[in-house]
Amino acid sequence: MDQNHSGAPGLEYVVKFRQGKPGAAALISEVVCACLFEIAGVHVPEVALVHVRAALADSYTRSAVAPYPVEPGLHFGTRFIANAYPGPPTTFQQIADPQQLVDIWVVDCWVMNVDRMNYGNILMSPDGRGRWRLTAADQSDCFGGSRTFSSGSAPYATRGCLEPYKFLERAVTEAGGIRSIRKSIDGVRKAAGYLELAITRIPDSWWSQSGVIPGLVIDGLRQRASRIEEIIKVAYWEGISDAGRGGTVLDL
Amino acid sequence: MQDAVVRSSTFRYAVFHYYTDDPKHHEVPIGVALWSAEEEWVRFRLLADTERIPSVPTADLLPYARAAEEQISEWVKDRRLPYAPSRVQPSRDEWWKAVRDLLQFRVRLSEPRPIDCTIPDIEFETLYDAVVSPNIQKAEKRQRIDGAISRAVGPDLAKHFIPRVRVRAFDGAEVEVLRAYSKPGRQVILEGANLAMADAERETDALASKMERITAANGIVTRFIVGVVCPPGGLNGATHLKKWLERKSGSRVYDLTREASEFAARAERAVAECEKELVLFKA
Numbered sequence A: 001m002d003q004n005h006s007g008a009p010g011l012e013y014v015v016k017f018r019q020g021k022p023g024a025a026a027l028i029s030e031v032v033c034a035c036l037f038e039i040a041g042v043h044v045p046e047v048a049l050v051h052v053r054a055a056l057a058d059s060y061t062r063s064a065v066a067p068y069p070v071e072p073g074l075h076f077g078t079r080f081i082a083n084a085y086p087g088p089p090t091t092f093q094q095i096a097d098p099q100q101l102v103d104i105w106v107v108d109c110w111v112m113n114v115d116r117m118n119y120g121n122i123l124m125s126p127d128g129r130g131r132w133r134l135t136a137a138d139q140s141d142c143f144g145g146s147r148t149f150s151s152g153s154a155p156y157a158t159r160g161c162l163e164p165y166k167f168l169e170r171a172v173t174e175a176g177g178i179r180s181i182r183k184s185i186d187g188v189r190k191a192a193g194y195l196e197l198a199i200t201r202i203p204d205s206w207w208s209q210s211g212v213i214p215g216l217v218i219d220g221l222r223q224r225a226s227r228i229e230e231i232i233k234v235a236y237w238e239g240i241s242d243a244g245r246g247g248t249v250l251d252l
Numbered sequence B: 001m002q003d004a005v006v007r008s009s010t011f012r013y014a015v016f017h018y019y020t021d022d023p024k025h026h027e028v029p030i031g032v033a034l035w036s037a038e039e040e041w042v043r044f045r046l047l048a049d050t051e052r053i054p055s056v057p058t059a060d061l062l063p064y065a066r067a068a069e070e071q072i073s074e075w076v077k078d079r080r081l082p083y084a085p086s087r088v089q090p091s092r093d094e095w096w097k098a099v100r101d102l103l104q105f106r107v108r109l110s111e112p113r114p115i116d117c118t119i120p121d122i123e124f125e126t127l128y129d130a131v132v133s134p135n136i137q138k139a140e141k142r143q144r145i146d147g148a149i150s151r152a153v154g155p156d157l158a159k160h161f162i163p164r165v166r167v168r169a170f171d172g173a174e175v176e177v178l179r180a181y182s183k184p185g186r187q188v189i190l191e192g193a194n195l196a197m198a199d200a201e202r203e204t205d206a207l208a209s210k211m212e213r214i215t216a217a218n219g220i221v222t223r224f225i226v227g228v229v230c231p232p233g234g235l236n237g238a239t240h241l242k243k244w245l246e247r248k249s250g251s252r253v254y255d256l257t258r259e260a261s262e263f264a265a266r267a268e269r270a271v272a273e274c275e276k277e278l279v280l281f282k283a
Helices: A021-042 A054-062 A098-111 A146-150 A167-174 A178-194 A197-202 A204-210 A214-226 A233-245 B057-079 B093-102 B122-131 B136-157 B200-215 B232-239 B239-249 B260-282
Strands: A013-016 A047-052 A074-078 A122-126 A132-136 B011-019 B027-036 B040-044 B107-109 B112-116 B160-167 B173-185 B185-193 B219-228 B251-255
Touching: A013 A021, A013 A047, A021 A047, A021 A074, A021 A098, A021 A146, A021 A178, A021 A204, A021 A214, A054 A122, A074 A204, A098 A132, A098 A167, A098 A178, A098 A214, A122 B057, A178 A214, A197 A204, A197 B173, A214 B232, A233 B251, B011 B057, B011 B122, B027 B057, B027 B107, B027 B122, B040 B057, B040 B122, B057 B107, B093 B107, B112 B173, B122 B232, B122 B251, B122 B260, B136 B160, B136 B173, B136 B185, B136 B219, B136 B239, B136 B260, B173 B200, B173 B260, B185 B200, B185 B239, B185 B260, B200 B219, B200 B239, B219 B239, B219 B260, B239 B251, B251 B260
Parallel strands: B185 B219, B219 B251
Antiparallel strands: A013 A074, A047 A074, A122 A132, B011 B027, B011 B107, B011 B112, B027 B040, B160 B173, B173 B185
16 A cells, blocks of 8 residues: 555555554564465465554544554555455355365464464355355464464474364365365475565564564474474375265264 | 233344445345343344345345354354353343444444334244345235234134135126135125335235225125234334225224234124124025
């Protein structure tokens, strides 16, 4: 967006204002992960850095725009998706492409997201045939959560896989079994090749405010990408695929 | 016969809207929620797959209606809302205020409003009709009003009235009525209209005209007993239509929800009078 807030009319953005050290870490998480998710093949909202001048920040602080003081400088925004509906999906039948759920889970395991299944952290957009396509909409709590991330103790070496998301096992089966897991792993490995690029998108002020060290982010995620099969327990998913060959998987 | 058990007026309702994509962002009503903490009663409903709303293409709207319905059903089942610190009963205002805060995309919810509601099981559907006014098939409309009449008179009395029968009208023509009890030279006709729907005026005029045509038939004494389905809390201001039907039928018109027992008593009396007059006539 333009620095004088004269963005093209009709474009709406959802803005998260940077708040203190954990807040700055959360925004780093948003920008880095949006970049990585996109390269890994996961749909994310279009990202924007939003510059707020001192006068506007002061005006926001005095009004009810945010229930906390708004600092001048760069903040994080995403393009408002007008046709979205807040997920996560409540039935498997809603999901247009089960591979999308598999991809989101595998990449979330890689970046240590802690709250994907919270309301609104997956957005759903109609596919025109009565089903929904998924968008990973909130990446602020990756790296073990913004407080952990800002304290410099992101659990790169120790964090295992996430609990399977609702409908994940069925999604894996319907998206081709172990092949769908391997496809998601390929996405992670591809994205790991762009870590430096993702890091360059972060404003310097955010690094200094958050206390997060860029080199640790790169090393930590690169190391996790190399262990991704172990992290997501590929052997388990191979077992699911074998079981699926015998018949129809039922949602009980 | 189902009688109106008048409950305390502690009901609240809120309207689900579909937020359109056009530049003006219209908010089109697509559902309602009705609840009472005192009665521990709650129900909500959004546009059904078979229903249509003229102003919005159904194909655009229905996926959102179904998604909202499934999501809210799950929240109600779990007695838990996203971001709520503790469990809240869905029959409380707090629940629906929190749902309103959550629904910020294509499906939105209005502020809770109070409503005078006495038989929520029946009036919920009427409230939905009044607020959403979906386009429904004529046959289904007639079926709904006949259902309200049958419920009001009860199964024993309903047996006396033949459903969907054709009776004589002006100039030898025939018209179909909801229910009729017929004896030679005499008949009692049960008719009705749904005054909760958007087309209530048209339906009222059609019924008034039909009654005039039947009355004009030669050689038959006809008594009309007319019931109407009214929106709860006087929504849509349908009182003048009820009065118009009273003028055209020449007798009182009953609210099929709140005056069901009076409607049934009137129908029973009319049948008895018809029988008596017939005996006197034969004698």
